[in-house]
Amino acid sequence: MADPHERNGENERKPGSADDADLSARLKSLDARISQASAHRAESEPRARPTSDSSALGQAFRLSAEFVAGVAAGGILGWIVDRLFGTSPWGLIVCLILGFCAGMLNLMRAAGMVKSARYDDKR
Template sequence: MPKADEPNDKAPQSLDARIAAFEARKAAEVPMRAEHEKSSQDGYRLLADLIGGVLVGLGFGWLLDRYAGTGPWGMVGGLLIGMGLSIYTVVRKATKMSAQASVRSEQDKADGDTGGGPTAPKQKRD
């Protein structure tokens, strides 16, 4: 048993090994986390496009009602046109994102990535 005044050479080596294992686990988690963040960003972008299209249509309808004096029909028409265009835009973007995701998944399968997450073995705890 080492005395209290003697330096322990094994402690820094053990610490270095544990730090390297921790960094390897964190590095394996980064790509999966980035993929999930990108998915949520894409969802929020589609939602913003949908809401923005409806609001822009309402705004143009209100302007038409205000300056042409067409009553509520400008807003109704603007709402319908804005909703239709925003749904068309969102469906088109979602289709494009889906195609890109399927191409990425096919490339991952070809590279041998099974998508199972980090491949580092779990450590036993005492």
């Protein structure tokens, strides 16, 4: 039977201090090259957005709340108009459309696509 520790008749080389020194030198060289490459990459790449995903999620909730609030307010106001004046369903339809428009305008204002209503030209 063959010895399982023997490698097909090859003599195993036992590591010596010269091999350890060579390995240490190669590891130090590799570490220096990795440090240099990461420093080069850090200064060459433009910085990503400073905002994190949680602030993007917060902005998404804010924008959706702006839109939903406008539509909901229009719907409630339309329902009240219909109950008071008996104009069912026209008050609800008209106020829902106005609420949709108000929600879109508030959405664009919050996103910064349109000037705010309180913008003063005299500044």
